[in-house]
Amino acid sequence: xxxxxxxxxxxxxxxxxxxxxxxxxxxxxxxxxxxxxxxxxxxxxxxxxxxxxxxxxxxxxxxxxxxxxxxxxxxxxxxxxxxxxxxxxxxxxxxxxxxxxxxxxxxxxxxxxxxxxxxxxxxxxxxxxxxxxxxxxxxxxxxxxxxxxxxxxxxxxxxxxxxxxxxxxxxxxxxxxxxxxxxxxxxxxxxxxxxxxxxxxxxxxxxxxxxxxxxxxxxxxxxxxxxxxxxxxxxxxxxxxxxxxxxxxxxxxxxxxxxxxxxxxxxxxxxxxxxxxxxxxxxxxxxxxxxxxxxxxxxxxxxxxxxxxxxxxxxxxxxxxxxxxxxxxxxxxxxxxxxxxxxxxxxxxxxxxxxxxxxxxxxxxxxxxxxxxxxxxxxxxxxxxxxxxxxxxxxxxxxxxxxxxxxxxxxxxxxxxxxxxxxxxxxxxxxxxxxxxxxxxxxxxxxxxxxxxxxxxxxxxxxxxxxxxxxxxxxxxxxxxxxxxxxxxxxxxxxxxxxxxxxxxxxxxxxxxxxxxxxxxxxxxxxxxxxxxxxxxxxxxxxxxxxxxxxxxxxxxxxxxxxxxxxxxxxxxxxxxxxxxxxxxxxxxxxxxxxxxxxxxxxxxxxxxxxxxxxxxxxxxxxxxxxxxxxxxxxxxxxxxxxxxxxxxxxxxxxxxxxxxxxxxxxxxxxxxxxxxxxxxxxxxxxxxxxxxxxxxxxxxxxxxxxxxxxxxxxxxxxxxxxxxxxxxxxxxxxxxxxxxxxxxxxxxxxxxxxxxxxxxxxxxxxxxxxxxxxxxxxxxxxxxxxxxxxxxxxxxxxxxxxxxxxxxxxxxxxxxxxxxxxxx
DNA sequence: GCGGATCAG
DNA sequence: ATGGCTGATCCGC
Ligand SMILES: Nc1ccn([C@H]2C[C@H](O)[C@@H](COP(=O)(O)OP(=O)(O)OP(=O)(O)O)O2)c(=O)n1
Ligand SMILES: [Mg+2]
Numbered sequence: 001x002x003x004x005x006x007x008x009x010x011x012x013x014x015x016x017x018x019x020x021x022x023x024x025x026x027x028x029x030x031x032x033x034x035x036x037x038x039x040x041x042x043x044x045x046x047x048x049x050x051x052x053x054x055x056x057x058x059x060x061x062x063x064x065x066x067x068x069x070x071x072x073x074x075x076x077x078x079x080x081x082x083x084x085x086x087x088x089x090x091x092x093x094x095x096x097x098x099x100x101x102x103x104x105x106x107x108x109x110x111x112x113x114x115x116x117x118x119x120x121x122x123x124x125x126x127x128x129x130x131x132x133x134x135x136x137x138x139x140x141x142x143x144x145x146x147x148x149x150x151x152x153x154x155x156x157x158x159x160x161x162x163x164x165x166x167x168x169x170x171x172x173x174x175x176x177x178x179x180x181x182x183x184x185x186x187x188x189x190x191x192x193x194x195x196x197x198x199x200x201x202x203x204x205x206x207x208x209x210x211x212x213x214x215x216x217x218x219x220x221x222x223x224x225x226x227x228x229x230x231x232x233x234x235x236x237x238x239x240x241x242x243x244x245x246x247x248x249x250x251x252x253x254x255x256x257x258x259x260x261x262x263x264x265x266x267x268x269x270x271x272x273x274x275x276x277x278x279x280x281x282x283x284x285x286x287x288x289x290x291x292x293x294x295x296x297x298x299x300x301x302x303x304x305x306x307x308x309x310x311x312x313x314x315x316x317x318x319x320x321x322x323x324x325x326x327x328x329x330x331x332x333x334x335x336x337x338x339x340x341x342x343x344x345x346x347x348x349x350x351x352x353x354x355x356x357x358x359x360x361x362x363x364x365x366x367x368x369x370x371x372x373x374x375x376x377x378x379x380x381x382x383x384x385x386x387x388x389x390x391x392x393x394x395x396x397x398x399x400x401x402x403x404x405x406x407x408x409x410x411x412x413x414x415x416x417x418x419x420x421x422x423x424x425x426x427x428x429x430x431x432x433x434x435x436x437x438x439x440x441x442x443x444x445x446x447x448x449x450x451x452x453x454x455x456x457x458x459x460x461x462x463x464x465x466x467x468x469x470x471x472x473x474x475x476x477x478x479x480x481x482x483x484x485x486x487x488x489x490x491x492x493x494x495x496x497x498x499x500x501x502x503x504x505x506x507x508x509x510x511x512x513x514x515x516x517x518x519x520x521x522x523x524x525x526x527x528x529x530x531x532x533x534x535x536x537x538x539x540x541x542x543x544x545x546x547x548x549x550x551x552x553x554x555x556x557x558x559x560x561x562x563x564x565x566x567x568x569x570x571x572x573x574x575x576x577x578x579x580x581x582x583x584x585x586x587x588x589x590x591x592x593x594x595x596x597x598x599x600x601x602x603x604x605x606x607x608x609x610x611x612x613x614x615x616x617x618x619x620x621x622x623x624x625x626x627x628x629x630x631x632x633x634x635x636x637x638x639x640x641x642x643x644x645x646x647x648x649x650x651x652x653x654x655x656x657x658x659x660x661x662x663x664x665x666x667x668x669x670x671x672x673x674x675x676x677x678x679x680x681x682x683x684x685x686x687x688x689x690x691x692x693x694x695x696x697x698x699x700x701x702x703x704x705x706x707x708x709x710x711x712x713x714x715x716x717x718x719x720x721x722x723x724x725x726x727x728x729x730x731x732x733x734x735x736x737x738x739x740x741x742x743x744x745x746x747x748x749x750x751x752x753x754x755x756x757x758x759x760x761x762x763x764x765x766x767x768x769x770x771x772x773x774x775x776x777x778x779x780x781x782x783x784x785x786x787x788x789x790x791x792x793x794x795x796x797x798x799x800x801x802x803x804x805x806x807x808x809x810x811x812x813x814x815x816x817x818x819x820x821x822x823x824x825x
Numbered sequence: 826g827c828g829g830a831t832c833a834g
Numbered sequence: 835a836t837g838g839c840t841g842a843t844c845c846g847c
Contacts, residue, residue: 182838183837201836247834453839454840455839456839503829506828508826508827
């Protein structure tokens, strides 16, 4: 739907005039392809043309950007954005949430304005210079292009909603969403036609669609389905990367290599039935899913019942071919057969493209992007950059203001982008513009970097209650950390006021810990200073959170860093099999009061705390060991008042009382640790001329993927009792922790076991030995002839397979190269 | 290292 | 009346 020519026409007096300047500035320097950029590209994106501002019934385009419906989602094309945005606005106006959104909108406007300022100050010379730099990067990136991998991204359709529809026939034909009146996790495709989507509050969705049915979440089921689906993935690529519960990246290259050689007999055969009630095949879940003996099958034809129309159909065999597309069809068929849920997939030479492709024919479809440079470039050329993972609403807006809305613009405006964006951001944009992305899934790190718990509640402002909430969160976090056998030393407290204003306050401590008491002391101290900083006004909160970062595996620090607290001592003493899963409920004997208790380790520690404190208090009438001596409430609850086993039950009750249902808070949020390694140190050794305060964050989670490992058993543990099933993880954490052998991109020799700093140094030396200088000279002089962007990209797209193209290394290289360039200037 | 902001799922 | 939660990254200090 490119039919939204006016979508970025944001009226604002402050910048409407600078639009013209920007247009001029942009226009004067578009010559990258040797021909000046056609005006249509600019005019369509920067607005000012072809709009009739008279039709003001409060058009969608005049509504605050961040309050508008975000229809960048499958199944949401061709909606009446004007009307829908209008409804959302009506429902929002006057709310505290809305007020806060307005504040944020103003900030973004300032960013935009700043960007325009910077743009207008650029001289053509600046831009030419920057383009030369950009081109040398493009050269380097081009050399890394690897089209030999077959990457697939598979994504379940309307995942939570589909599961609910599968299990409740009544929901199949109505618009429905999963979540609660406060927040929806997702919606089915019928509901999407009304503008109802994930991340939208249920009560607003109801205004958009009064018939909307909202059902609670059932994470246990989603997790179950995810496990089934992953079993299938595992057969095609054991190294697949799961993201969240409902999607994954697979590298099918190896599988296809083997598949090519399969004889007909060796192919998997599945049984299914075709039914008139749908144009699609209707795979049925039969016990014997794969048969290798076709005679057998023909001898005993069965009747299968169609799920939809309940008619019985004669089963038929089905096999799939050896091509990549057939392999993916087979996977999707098996997923549907196994789970009765559909998935969509994208096939492409790298993850970035595969992700985009999987959305192309969603739902229940797949799309293959041919792995040759021309096809890739053609695809990217017209690709709206908003579809690229990592470019969100704000980035889209910032770039649109520079006339960049599609992949082709990224290359055309590379000079400006180079000048207005950070190195990292810029390089990512160039990569997107060139259709590059990760080609190796195994280079993606999987260690988590932080763990947190946060909760929304009805207003709390009484200090006692605030401390109490803080304690509750701290307990939950400590349990989570212990269960994951992690320790950390940076504690962050997050606060959201009733006006939705968010602040975070962090403090790093000397030693690693996951002890409830240590975390609590810090968190409460932070909270205390925040409360005090407000005086005499109260601190009125709607959300509080506690996060631990600077993480480390427990085993790596117990010896040195971590303090030998009561926690670890007693843990060793009393829970025999305790070495694993410390947050599980176990039987403990309190060394103080000698009672036998059934609870988590964390709970046990609190019990001991209480007992000890009670003793202290009894012994000496001074019971003040914690900092905030004034707040007795927070200590009160720590005393022996037997807040045993289920702290989560308590928190649930409190939460429920606050007006939200369990299920609403019981979300499957536990996303996996993501993101691959980033070898880039900081790279901002050179400061850009201007660069608004926050360079566009595209790329932020650019490649952040993750090995599928710990999946959220967190929230189920919170509420779904009896779910203490210790899910064995298929992958031990430290599979690729070994120091990698990195190929120096300059001298092309392997550099073993070097730290990042050493690697930096090595590359510096290499650069100084001028190998690269030559390259730079030649490429820049090449680039001077701005004749052949496209032919050139095509041409350079030789296989060049053997090139060591660890993406991150090349990123690094790009940074270094940039740095050198700047130093030279 | 900290705090704000952006992004995804 | 009701506007989530978890985790990650980037930027400018
Ligand atoms: N803001 C969000 C977005 C998603 N999810 C959950 C619910 C979704 O079902 C699941 C998968 O997210 P997707 O982005 O893949 O969305 P869907 O699978 O629901 O729809 P589709 O993939 O068909 O667009 O993650 C969530 O809790 N909160
Ligand atoms: Mg999905």
